[in-house]
Amino acid sequence: MSSPTRFKKTSLIALAVAIVLIIIGIVVNLLPIPDDSMWRVLFGVSTLNFTLRATVPLALGAMAGILCERTGIINIGIEGMMLAGAFAGFVAKVATNDWPLMASLLVGVAAALAAGAAMGYIHALFSIKFKMDQIISGTFLILLAGGLTSYLFNPDSVAEGKFSPIAIPFLSKIPVIGDIFFNNPPITYAAFIIVIALHIGLFHTKWGLRSRAAGEHPRAADTVGINVNFYRYLNTTLGGMVAGLAGGFLVLEAVGQFQEGMTAGRGFISLAAMIFGNWMPFGALGAATLFGYTQGVQNALLLAGVVNIPRHFISMLPYLVTIIAVAGFVGRVRPPAAEGKVYETEGSSE
Amino acid sequence: MSENRIPALEVKHITKRFPGVVANDDVNLTLCKGEILALLGENGAGKSTLMNIIYGLYKPTEGEIYVNGKKAEMRNPKDAIALGIGMVHQHFQLVPVMTVAENIMLGAESVKKNGLLDIKKVAREITELSHRYHLDVDPYATVEDLPVGVQQRVEIIKALYREAEILILDEPTAVLTPQEIEGLFEIMKRLQAQGKSIIFISHKLKEVLYISDRIVVLRDGKVVGETTPAEATQEKLAAMMVGREVILTVDKKPARPGDVVLEVKNLRAKSDLGDEALRGVSFQVREGEILGVAGVQGNGQTELVEVITSLKKAEGGQVIINGEDMTNASPRAITQKGQSSHVPEDRHAYGMVSTYSVADNLVLNTYNLPPFAKGITVNRPAIIEHAEKLIQEFDVRTPSPHTMAGSLSGGNQQKMVVAREFSRPIKLLIAAQPTRGIDVGSIEFIHNQIVAKRDEGVAVLLVSSELDEIMSLSDRIAVMYKGEIIDIVPREEATRENIGLLMAGVKRGEKVSVAG
Numbered sequence: 001m002s003s004p005t006r007f008k009k010t011s012l013i014a015l016a017v018a019i020v021l022i023i024i025g026i027v028v029n030l031l032p033i034p035d036d037s038m039w040r041v042l043f044g045v046s047t048l049n050f051t052l053r054a055t056v057p058l059a060l061g062a063m064a065g066i067l068c069e070r071t072g073i074i075n076i077g078i079e080g081m082m083l084a085g086a087f088a089g090f091v092a093k094v095a096t097n098d099w100p101l102m103a104s105l106l107v108g109v110a111a112a113l114a115a116g117a118a119m120g121y122i123h124a125l126f127s128i129k130f131k132m133d134q135i136i137s138g139t140f141l142i143l144l145a146g147g148l149t150s151y152l153f154n155p156d157s158v159a160e161g162k163f164s165p166i167a168i169p170f171l172s173k174i175p176v177i178g179d180i181f182f183n184n185p186p187i188t189y190a191a192f193i194i195v196i197a198l199h200i201g202l203f204h205t206k207w208g209l210r211s212r213a214a215g216e217h218p219r220a221a222d223t224v225g226i227n228v229n230f231y232r233y234l235n236t237t238l239g240g241m242v243a244g245l246a247g248g249f250l251v252l253e254a255v256g257q258f259q260e261g262m263t264a265g266r267g268f269i270s271l272a273a274m275i276f277g278n279w280m281p282f283g284a285l286g287a288a289t290l291f292g293y294t295q296g297v298q299n300a301l302l303l304a305g306v307v308n309i310p311r312h313f314i315s316m317l318p319y320l321v322t323i324i325a326v327a328g329f330v331g332r333v334r335p336p337a338a339e340g341k342v343y344e345t346e347g348s349s350e
Numbered sequence: 351m352s353e354n355r356i357p358a359l360e361v362k363h364i365t366k367r368f369p370g371v372v373a374n375d376d377v378n379l380t381l382c383k384g385e386i387l388a389l390l391g392e393n394g395a396g397k398s399t400l401m402n403i404i405y406g407l408y409k410p411t412e413g414e415i416y417v418n419g420k421k422a423e424m425r426n427p428k429d430a431i432a433l434g435i436g437m438v439h440q441h442f443q444l445v446p447v448m449t450v451a452e453n454i455m456l457g458a459e460s461v462k463k464n465g466l467l468d469i470k471k472v473a474r475e476i477t478e479l480s481h482r483y484h485l486d487v488d489p490y491a492t493v494e495d496l497p498v499g500v501q502q503r504v505e506i507i508k509a510l511y512r513e514a515e516i517l518i519l520d521e522p523t524a525v526l527t528p529q530e531i532e533g534l535f536e537i538m539k540r541l542q543a544q545g546k547s548i549i550f551i552s553h554k555l556k557e558v559l560y561i562s563d564r565i566v567v568l569r570d571g572k573v574v575g576e577t578t579p580a581e582a583t584q585e586k587l588a589a590m591m592v593g594r595e596v597i598l599t600v601d602k603k604p605a606r607p608g609d610v611v612l613e614v615k616n617l618r619a620k621s622d623l624g625d626e627a628l629r630g631v632s633f634q635v636r637e638g639e640i641l642g643v644a645g646v647q648g649n650g651q652t653e654l655v656e657v658i659t660s661l662k663k664a665e666g667g668q669v670i671i672n673g674e675d676m677t678n679a680s681p682r683a684i685t686q687k688g689q690s691s692h693v694p695e696d697r698h699a700y701g702m703v704s705t706y707s708v709a710d711n712l713v714l715n716t717y718n719l720p721p722f723a724k725g726i727t728v729n730r731p732a733i734i735e736h737a738e739k740l741i742q743e744f745d746v747r748t749p750s751p752h753t754m755a756g757s758l759s760g761g762n763q764q765k766m767v768v769a770r771e772f773s774r775p776i777k778l779l780i781a782a783q784p785t786r787g788i789d790v791g792s793i794e795f796i797h798n799q800i801v802a803k804r805d806e807g808v809a810v811l812l813v814s815s816e817l818d819e820i821m822s823l824s825d826r827i828a829v830m831y832k833g834e835i836i837d838i839v840p841r842e843e844a845t846r847e848n849i850g851l852l853m854a855g856v857k858r859g860e861k862v863s864v865a866g
Binding site: 200204205206209210212213216217219220221222223224225226334337 | 405456
C-alpha cells in the first residue's frame with residue numbers, strides 16, 4: 001500500500017547525498033583548515049568545481065534518459081548520442097574558427113543539438129516504426145557513433161577557443177557558493193535550467209502528464225484520445241538533443257577539443273544516475289552529483305599525490321560507486337511500467 | 351424510461367473482420383435515451399469488439415454508426431468522446447502510479463494561464479461530480495492504492511468528466527465483490543435517473559435480468575435475439591447465448607466414495623503477509639467424491655490449495671496423498687508421484703504461460719516425459735498431435751495449436767488448462783475457482799468434466815467462492831472461516847441458509863448472537 005511513497009523517497013536519498021556534500025563543502029571552506037589537510041583535498045573549492053564539471057554531462061545524460069524512458073522508450077544509446085553531439089559540435093566549431101568566438105561556439109552548440117536530435121529520431125524510428133528491440137537499437141547507436149566519429153575525425157584539425165565562465169552579478173560574490181555555482185560557462189547554467197524545466201514539465205504540464213501516461217499505460221492514454229507514438233517520437237528526439245548538448249559541453253566548454261571515444265562511459269554512468277534517481281529529474285541530478293563527486297575526488301587525490309594507494313584504484317572509484325549505488329538500489333526504484341514495449345493501436349488487446 | 355424511444359445511438363450493419371475471424375457480422379443495435387441496454391453474450395461473441403468500434407478504437411470493416419440521429423465518423427476515441435460516448439473498459443484504463451485527478455484529466459487537461467496544470471480546478475470538478483452521482487472518491491489518492499470497486503468509480507467519473515451521455519460498461523461486474531456489484535447497480539440506476547443512456551455488457555444472466563430495460567443477445571458476432579427482463583428467464587437467455595439448451599443445474603448420480611486419497615491433518619500456514627492463514631485444518635477426500643470448500647474469499651482457501659500443491663510451505667501438520675506423506679514435497683512430486691492435478695485459482699499467474707502456444711501450454715507438466723520428451727529434445731510432432739486431440743476433446747476454440755494462449759478468450763484459456771489437467775491419469779483433482787470469469791457454455795462444460803472425473807473414481811477437492819457452484823457439484827461441503835474448517839456438511843443437509851451462516855462464522859446449533 002505504501003509503495004508509491006517508498007519509491008518517491010528513493011529519489012530523495014540521491015538528492016540528499018548531493019545536498020550533504022555541498023553543505024560539508026561550504027563548512028570546510030569557511031573554516032581555517034590548512035591547505036594540505038585531507039578535508040581540503042576532499043572538499044576544497046577546486047575539488048567541488050571539478051565535481052560540478054564532471055556532474056554536468058552526467059546530469060544532462062540522465063535528463064536525456066528520463067525524457068525517453070518516461071514515455072516508454074528505453075535509451076541505452078545515450079553514450080552514442082553524446083559522442084555524436086560532441087563530434088558535430090567540434091566539426092562546426094572548426095569550420096567556423098574564423099568567426100567571432102561566441103558565434104562560432106553557438107554554431108557548435110546548434111550542431112551538437114542537431115546531431116543529438118538526429119540520433120534520437122533514428123532511435124525512435126527504429127523502436128516505434130520498425131519495432132526493433134530498443135536495447136539493440138541503442139547498442140547500434142553507440143557503435144554507429146563510435147565508428148563514424150573515429151573514421152571521420154581528422155586529428156590535425158583544431159578548435160580554437162571554448163566557452164569561458166560568466167559570473168552572475170551579486171550571486172557570484174557569495175563566499176564558496178558563488179565560486180562553485182555562479183561563475184560558470186553557459187552550458188553548465190543551461191544544465192541546471194534543463195533539470196528544473198524537466199521537473200516542472202513532467203509533473204506540472206499537459207505535455208508531462210501525457211508523456212508519463214504513454215510510458216506507464218499507453219493504452220489508457222490511447223483510450224482518451226492521446227497519440228502515444230507522437231509523444232514517444234517527440235520526447236526521444238528531445239532526449240537526443242539533451243544528450244547531444246552533453247557532448248557539446250565536453251568539446252565546447254570542458255576540453256575545447258575532440259578526442260576519439262571522449263565520452264568514456266559517461267552515457268552509461270548517466271543511465272545509472274537516472275536509475276539511482278528513480279527516473280526523477282532532481283533525484284537523477286543528485287545521483288549525477290554523487291558520481292561527479294567521485295570523479296572530483298579521484299582527480300583531487302591524484303593531484304594531491306596520495307602515494308599509499310595505487311592510482312589505478314583511485315581511478316576505479318567513480319565506477320565502483322556507480323556499481324554499488326545501482327546494485328544497492330535495484331528493486332527500490334521503479335521504472336516506467338510500459339518501458340521497452342511497442343505500442344500498437346488496432347487489435348493489440350483482447 | 352424508454353417510453354419515448356428516442357434513439358441515442360444506432361449501430362447499423364456493422365461488420366468487423368480480423369484476419370481469419372469475423373468478430374461482428376452485420377450487427378444492428380439501437381440504444382434509446384435513458385435506458386439501460388444489456389448486451390449479453392459468451393466470451394468471444396463479439397461484444398467487446400462491437401464496443402471498441404463504437405468507441406473508435408477499432409475501425410469497422412463495414413457499417414455505420416449514428417449518434418443522436420446523425421451519422422458519426424469514429425476515427426479514434428477522441429471522436430467518440432466528442433460525441434458524448436464514454437467507456438469503462440473491462441481492464442481499467444487507469445495509470446496506477448498517477449492520482450485520481452491526473453487520471454481523470456488525462457487527455458482533457460485543465461490548464462492555468464501560465465501553462466501549468468490546474469489540478470485544483472479538476473479536483474473541485476471531481477468532487478462536484480462525485481456529489482451529484484454519489485461516487486465517493488478522493489481526487490488526490492493514488493490509483494494503485496485504491497480497491498478495485500473505487501477504481502471503477504474513477505473510470506465512471508472519467509467518462510462523466512468528459513460529459514458523456516452514453517456510457518458503455520464492459521463487463522463491469524467481473525472484477526467486483528457482491529457488495530461492490532450492488533453499489534455499481536445503484537450508481538447505474540442513479541445515472542439513468544439523470545438521463546444517461548447505458549450499455550451494460552455482461553455474461554451473467556442474473557445481473558442482466560436485474561438491471562436492464564432491454565436485452566440484446568450476441569452469438570458468434572451476430573445479434574441472435576432481443577428481449578426484456580419481463581419476458582426472459584435465465585434458461586431462455588442461456589439458450590440464446592449458447593445456441594442450444596443449457597442445463598444450468600448439474601445432473602449427477604449419487605457418489606460412491608472409496609478409499610481416502612487426500613488427507614490433511616492439522617495443517618498450518620502463513621499468508622503472504624505473514625498472518626496465520628491456516629490454523630489447524632483437517633479433512634479427508636475419498637475416491638469418487640467431490641468435497642466442496644465454501645467460504646468468503648480470504649478465509650484461507652487460497653493458502654489451503656497452495657499448501658496442498660506445495661506452492662506454499664506448510665508451517666505444521668501433514669498432507670497425505672495416496673497414503674504417502676507429501677508435506678512440502680516438490681510440486682512436481684505432488685503432480686507426478688501423487689498423481690494429482692491442479693486447476694489454479696489464478697490461471698494467468700499459475701495456470702498457463704500466456705506467451706506460449708496452446709500446444710506448449712498443454713504439455714507444461716508432461717513435457718519432460720515420453721512421448722513428449724525424446725532424450726534431451728522435445729518431440730514436436732507428438733506435442734502437436736496431443737494438442738489437436740485435446741482441443742477437439744475439450745472444445746477449446748483456437749485457430750490452431752500454434753496460437754498464443756494469451757490471445758484466447760478467458761473461457762477457452764480455462765478449457766485449455768482443464769484439458770491439460772484432466773487428461774492425465776490422476777487420482778486427485780484440486781480445482782480452485784474453476785469457472786471464475788468465464789461464460790455459461792464453458793461453465794457447463796467444465797462442471798460436467800468435473801463430475802465425469804468423480805465418476806471415474808477421482809477424488810475431487812473443489813474450492814469456490816460461488817455458492818451456486820459448490821451447491822450443485824459437491825457431495826460434501828466444508829466451510830472455511832478464519833483459517834479453520836468450521837464444519838463439514840453432507841450435501842443432503844446443506845441449504846443456502848445454513849451454509850451462508852457457516853460462512854459468516856456461525857456454527858450449527860449456535861444461536862445468532864446480536865452482539866457478535
